[in-house]
Amino acid sequence: MSKEMRFLVFAIEYYRQAKGLTGPEVAALFREKGLSQYVLDNYFLYHIESPDLMVADIDRYVETGERPAL
Structure with a gap:
């Protein structure tokens, strides 16, 4: 698994916990809004900043x- 994909897994789980969502809820949101690609497109920014800023940006x-x- 690439470092970008590992980070995506982290981002999804961090966002889920920060927003109090269930796994299916966060999966549906990421799928409907194209957030997985959005996070991957912003990987170089997000992996060096606070995860809370990433949540706010999402x-x-x-x-x-x-x-x-950017």
């Missing part, structure tokens, strides 16, 4: 559909 993307200006 929430902003879910709400607005806008990607961060």
Whole structure:
């Protein structure tokens, strides 16, 4: 498994716990919003910042559909 995929697993689990979601709920959200690819696209940013900032950024993307200006 690549380091990016390991990080994606971490990100999904961290997001699930931070938002109090069940496994099926977070899986559905990530699938519906394309969040797995979003996290992978932002891997180099997310793996060096606070996981809480990642959660906030994912929430902003879910709400607005806008990607961060990198």
